[in-house]
Amino acid sequence: MTKLQLGAFLSQPAEVLAPQLLGWQLFHSSPEGPTAGIIVETEAYLSSGDLACHASRRQTKRNSVMFGPGGYAYVYFTYGLHYCFNITSGPEGRGEAVLIRALEPRVGLELMASRRGSKVRSNRDYCNGPAKLVQAMGITSSHNRHKLWQHPLYLAPPDQSITQIVNTRRIGISQAVDLPLRWYIEGSQFISKP
DNA sequence: AGCAAGATTAGC
């Protein structure tokens, strides 16, 4: 897939892109070593009619990357201790993004385990939550606004087709709770816990 | 300037 094709793919509206990102792979080449995982759970956050979206009211310093072109990292800090990772979507100017909620670990399992610390019991616990995968992959606030077709943090197309996708309401929000904007790979053992 | 809430997680 060329950069042009990837750019077009990532410039789709969030609710179109989010289900299509399932099966894609996220790679991070960090100084500590490489990690990678398959995207198994996503949520779309929309610019209009979605009060759960950081960009639903107006453009601010924090959410401004969501108003740019698709395919950039939006990393934000929350609850005083956690970071979450989003992929901005298009079209430019709309203020949308796709939250990555879970990965199936593929590369660098030992590194993921050491980053996650003593909390993990199995490889299911490495990346089964939006803040967990950020920690396991070594993603930091320095990756905010990073282009996701460049090293060290980048996307790659699926290397196997996925079976079936499930569409539900989103998790962990208090506004716009009824919108069906969460998708995950049916049967995956690696999605976040309810 | 002050304050409440938050796209969460781990531990009891």
Add this chain to the structure above:
DNA sequence: CTAATCTTGCTA
């Protein structure tokens, strides 16, 4: 079920 922990953005 609740504490942890601090930035952001809304209200005054």
